[in-house]
Amino acid sequence: MSETQTLRAWLLTDAPTSRRHAKLASLYKGWLSLRSNSMAMFGLAILIILGLIAAAAPLLAPHDPFFQDLGNRLGPLGAEDHVLGTDSLGRDILSRLIYGSRITLYIVTLVALIAPIAGLLVGTVSGYAGGWIDMILMRITDIFLAFPRLVLALAFVAALGAGIENAVLAISLTAWPPYARIARAETLTIRSSDFISAIRLQGAGPLRIITKHIWPLCISSLIVRVTLDMAGIILAAAGLGFLGLGAQPPSPEWGAMISEGRRFILDYWWVATMPGLAIFTVSLAFNLLGDGLRDVLDPKDSGQ
Amino acid sequence: MTFGSVTVTMLGLLFVTFIIGRVMPIDPVLSIVGERASKSTYDAVYNQLGLDKPLLVQFFYYIWDVLHGDFGTSLLNARPVADDIRRVFPATLELASLGVLFGIVLGVPLGVIAAVRRGSWIDQIARVVALVGYSMPIFWLGLMGLLVFYGILGWVGGPGRVGIFYVDVVPSVTGMILIDSIIDGNWTVFKDAFSHIILPASLLGYYSLAYVSRMTRSFMLEQLSAEYITTARVKGMSERAVIWRHAFRNIRVQLITVIALSYANLLEGSVLTEIIFSWPGIGSYITTALLSADMNAVLGGTVVVGLIFILLNIFSDLLYRVFDPRAK
Numbered sequence: 001m002s003e004t005q006t007l008r009a010w011l012l013t014d015a016p017t018s019r020r021h022a023k024l025a026s027l028y029k030g031w032l033s034l035r036s037n038s039m040a041m042f043g044l045a046i047l048i049i050l051g052l053i054a055a056a057a058p059l060l061a062p063h064d065p066f067f068q069d070l071g072n073r074l075g076p077l078g079a080e081d082h083v084l085g086t087d088s089l090g091r092d093i094l095s096r097l098i099y100g101s102r103i104t105l106y107i108v109t110l111v112a113l114i115a116p117i118a119g120l121l122v123g124t125v126s127g128y129a130g131g132w133i134d135m136i137l138m139r140i141t142d143i144f145l146a147f148p149r150l151v152l153a154l155a156f157v158a159a160l161g162a163g164i165e166n167a168v169l170a171i172s173l174t175a176w177p178p179y180a181r182i183a184r185a186e187t188l189t190i191r192s193s194d195f196i197s198a199i200r201l202q203g204a205g206p207l208r209i210i211t212k213h214i215w216p217l218c219i220s221s222l223i224v225r226v227t228l229d230m231a232g233i234i235l236a237a238a239g240l241g242f243l244g245l246g247a248q249p250p251s252p253e254w255g256a257m258i259s260e261g262r263r264f265i266l267d268y269w270w271v272a273t274m275p276g277l278a279i280f281t282v283s284l285a286f287n288l289l290g291d292g293l294r295d296v297l298d299p300k301d302s303g304q
Numbered sequence: 305m306t307f308g309s310v311t312v313t314m315l316g317l318l319f320v321t322f323i324i325g326r327v328m329p330i331d332p333v334l335s336i337v338g339e340r341a342s343k344s345t346y347d348a349v350y351n352q353l354g355l356d357k358p359l360l361v362q363f364f365y366y367i368w369d370v371l372h373g374d375f376g377t378s379l380l381n382a383r384p385v386a387d388d389i390r391r392v393f394p395a396t397l398e399l400a401s402l403g404v405l406f407g408i409v410l411g412v413p414l415g416v417i418a419a420v421r422r423g424s425w426i427d428q429i430a431r432v433v434a435l436v437g438y439s440m441p442i443f444w445l446g447l448m449g450l451l452v453f454y455g456i457l458g459w460v461g462g463p464g465r466v467g468i469f470y471v472d473v474v475p476s477v478t479g480m481i482l483i484d485s486i487i488d489g490n491w492t493v494f495k496d497a498f499s500h501i502i503l504p505a506s507l508l509g510y511y512s513l514a515y516v517s518r519m520t521r522s523f524m525l526e527q528l529s530a531e532y533i534t535t536a537r538v539k540g541m542s543e544r545a546v547i548w549r550h551a552f553r554n555i556r557v558q559l560i561t562v563i564a565l566s567y568a569n570l571l572e573g574s575v576l577t578e579i580i581f582s583w584p585g586i587g588s589y590i591t592t593a594l595l596s597a598d599m600n601a602v603l604g605g606t607v608v609v610g611l612i613f614i615l616l617n618i619f620s621d622l623l624y625r626v627f628d629p630r631a632k
Contacts, residue, residue, distance in 0.1 A: 142309070143316030148572040148613045151590065152320070155606045158594050159324040231439055238441050239576055243591055258444055262580075265447050266455040273451075276444030284439040 030296045040292020046285035054101040063092035065099040065252045074268045085270050088260060093271065096252035097278050103253045104282060107168055107237045107246075108230055114172040115229075116222050119179020124210050124218065126180065127187030138184070141177045149174040150239060157245040164253070167246040171236050175229065182225055186218045220297045228290035231283035238279050254279050310618055315367070317610045321603045322366050326359070336379075375604030380596055385604035389586060393608070394479025395465060396578065396585030400570040402482075402505035407512025407570075408563060414513070415520025419528060420547055430517050437514025442507065442573055446580035449503050461500035463582035470496050504581040511573055512566045519562045520555070527551040557627040564620035568613045 012029070016022035034040055053060060062081070069090035077085045084093040126137040156170035190196060191214070199209060240246035241255025249256065254275040261272030333350050341349075350356060354365050369376070375385035418430035453460045461467060465481055474481070474488040482501065485494040527533065528551055536546045575587030582588070586605055593601035 139309070139312060140316070143313050143320075146313045146610075146614045146617055147317065147320075148568070148609050150572050150575055151606050151609045154575070154590060154594060155321065155324050155602060158597075158599070158602050159327055235439075235441050239443065242441075242443050242576065243579070244595065255441070258441070258447070262447060265451050269451050269455075272444070272447055276441060276448070279441050279444065280439055283441075284435065287435060287439050 033296045034292050037292040037295065039288045040295075043285040043288030043290075043292065046281060047289065050101055050282060050285070051105065053098055054105050057098050057102055061092075061095035061098045063095040065091060065095040066250050067091060074264060074271065077270050084274050085268075087257070087271050088264065091250075093257075093274055096257060097254070097274060100252040100254045100257065100275065100278070101282075103164065103247055103251065104234060104237070104279075107164065107171075108233055110168045111171050111175060111233045111237075112226050112230065114168070115175035116179045116226050118172065119176040119181075120183045120215065120218060120222060122176070123180040123183025123185075124187045124214050127184040128191055128206060128210055128214065134184075137180070141180045144174065144177040145181075147174065150236060153236060153240065154243070154245065157240060162245045162248060164247045164251070167237060167240045170240070171233060175233065178229075179222055179225060182221050183218045186221060187214055190214050190217055224290065224294045224297050227286060227293050230286035230290065234279060234283045234286070310614070313614055314611065317607065317614065318367055318370060319363065321607050321610075322363050325366075325599060325603050326362075370607060375607065376600035378593070378598055378601045380593065380598045380601065385601050388589065388601065389604060389608055391479070392584055392586050392589045395481075395583060396571065396574050396587060398480040398482060399501065399505055399577070399583060399585060400508060400567065400574050402501060403508030403570050403574075404512055404563065404567050406506055406509025407516045407566060410509070411513040411516030412520050412559065415517040416524055416547065416552060418517065419521045419524030422525065427521075430521065434514040434518045437511050442511060443576040443580050445510070446504065446507050446577055449507055450580065453503055460503045461496060463500075463580075465500055465583065466493065466497045467500070500581075504577050504583060508570050508573060508577055512570055515566050515569070516559075516562060520559060523555040523558050524551055527554050557624060560627075561620035561624050564616050564623070568616040571609060571612060571616075 010021075011025050013021070013025060016025055034044075062083075069086065072082075072086055072090040073088055075082050075086035075090070077083075079085060082092050082094070084097070087093055087096070122137050122141065126134045126141075152174050153167075153170040156173055157166055160166040160169065196209060196213060199213060204212075237246055238253075238255030238258070241253045242259045244256070244259065247253030247256050249260075257275035258272045258279075261268070261270075261275070265272050333346055333353065333355065337345050337349050354362055357365070373386050375389070377383065378385050378388060381388075414426075414430050414433070418427040421427055450462070454462050470493045474485045474490050474493050477484050477487050481497045482494060485491070485497060528547075533546060533551060536550050537543075541550075574583075574585060575590065577583065578585045578587035579591060586609060590602055590605035590609075593599075593605065
């Protein structure tokens with residue numbers, strides 16, 4: 001038997017020998033099932049490429065994304081030296097798109113960290129504590145859930161001032177309630193199980209139970225939800241950028257680039273079209289991957 | 305939702321907008337009196353606005369005002385915000401309603417067919433339609449629509465509600481120009497208005513379609529796998545009767561709640577669409593106010609959209625309870 005075959009057998013075992021073994025085995029099985037979903041793998045591939053592009057932006061970009069060349073404004077597609085043309089200030093659109101991927105990933109990563117963690121905190125505390133704490137926290141969650149998200153984000157940004165960090169904050173403020181709901185539901189089912197009683201009898205306090213035993217079990221449903229929400233986060237961030245409330249010029253944020261190209265849409269269509277295609281591709285990738293992950297991690301509500 | 309929780313949710317909405325208004329870096333007194341006002345003028349206005357009172361008291365004043373339909377005056381045009389909102393709101397309502405209509409008319413049959421012919425090409429199309437709808441930035445799709453159907457093909461009217469020659473031609477009764485022109489019997493205006501609304505409404509309709517068709521499909525699949533459907537088939541009932549008279553009849557309540565929710569989402573989705581199409585609705589109103597730091601207008605608009613959103617949510621919840629015996 002070769003090395004890889006034994007590893008494979010070790011990973012596919014039905015009788016794990018240690019906790020780490022069991023964890024790795026279940027991860028590997030999940031990966032196998034995800035790998036058979038070609039659409040999800042397509043989405044994952046796009047996202048990996050996006051990550052690589054963002055990481056290697058200075059190497060890949062043919063030009064400085066901020067370099068203005070007023071003699072070469074609104075250059076056409078396929079021009080020599082500027083494959084995707086130039087914008088209204090003569091900046092290379094391809095280079096700006098490449099650098100823009102960094103901003104998109106930055107926003108998505110921050111929101112994907114802040115919102116679920118906030119939701120996890122609120123949800124687990126609410127579910128574990130019960131009683132009036134649960135009532136108050138869930139009422140607040142309901143209030144935020146009942147809000148129109150984009151409009152609320154607009155109002156937040158208006159209060160905080162335009163800018164990328166404030167856009168992240170505003171989107172996170174409107175994005176956490178569903179995570180709190182999920183985490184609470186998971187906590188309620190876990191709380192009454194025997195293993196928690198056993199841990200409690202061993203003397204573990206609420207803090208230890210929540211952080212060491214409830215959180216790890218909430219993670220998988222949160223990950224599915226986050227992946228499915230990513231597309232929405234990207235669209236919201238791009239929307240705020242488009243309205244001039246997110247990233248500020250001259251930042252090559254994709255939504256802001258569309259807003260800039262909008263003025264020339266009828267004559268120089270590619271200036272606004274290219275960043276839109278980029279946004280579409282990335283959010284499509286997140287949706288595809290999210291659907292696949294949901295099938296693997298959470299088969300009960302998979303889309304039939 | 306009970307009456308109590310509805311009240312709490314609405315109070316929560318008002319509390320959030322109140323807090324946003326208070327933590328704003330803009331000094332409301334200064335924006336009224338100007339920078340060169342004397343200390344006594346400043347203090348007089350400060351007291352007049354009730355800013356000397358405790359925050360809780362101010363909050364109660366705020367609720368009192370909102371309950372009386374008073375959102376303060378716009379800093380930009382010195383008119384009451386409530387009047388402005390009343391003026392712009394019908395435009396949004398008209399747009400969103402037409403969008404929802406498209407969504408229902410196309411989305412429901414698409415969802416039903418996709419469920420009945422599961423795995424067929426039409427099911428695949430429905431899947432792609434929904435996937436694209438969830439992934440496409442609405443403002444970008446709007447721009448592309450304008451480029452293709454207005455700029456290149458010239459099939460539809462451009463931005464705005466009517467062509468420049470038809471502005472204010474028909475008397476405003478409902479504020480919805482399609483209906484007003486019918487009331488007035490002015491078909492030229494109707495046609496022009498229709499050519500302007502068709503593109504943004506289909507755009508919003510597409511997003512509604514994506515959502516409605518997905519939900520219809522999953523509701524139908526659930527029904528079609530039920531045993532009573534098998535029984536009906538065994539009895540020799542025609543497939544058409546099985547689908548429409550049995551399965552579809554049972555998802556009507558769920559569908560109505562979905563449609564109410566999709567309506568709520570469209571009211572919100574119209575913010576970005578309105579900007580692309582220079583549509584003078586509440587979305588344009590809020591964003592214009594935002595960019596000129598007209599906080600009363602922003603918060604007034606937010607409260608109105610929020611209240612409608614909450615009301616539609618409650619409405620769909622209520623419908624569900626009234627018409628679905630299992631929910632009792």
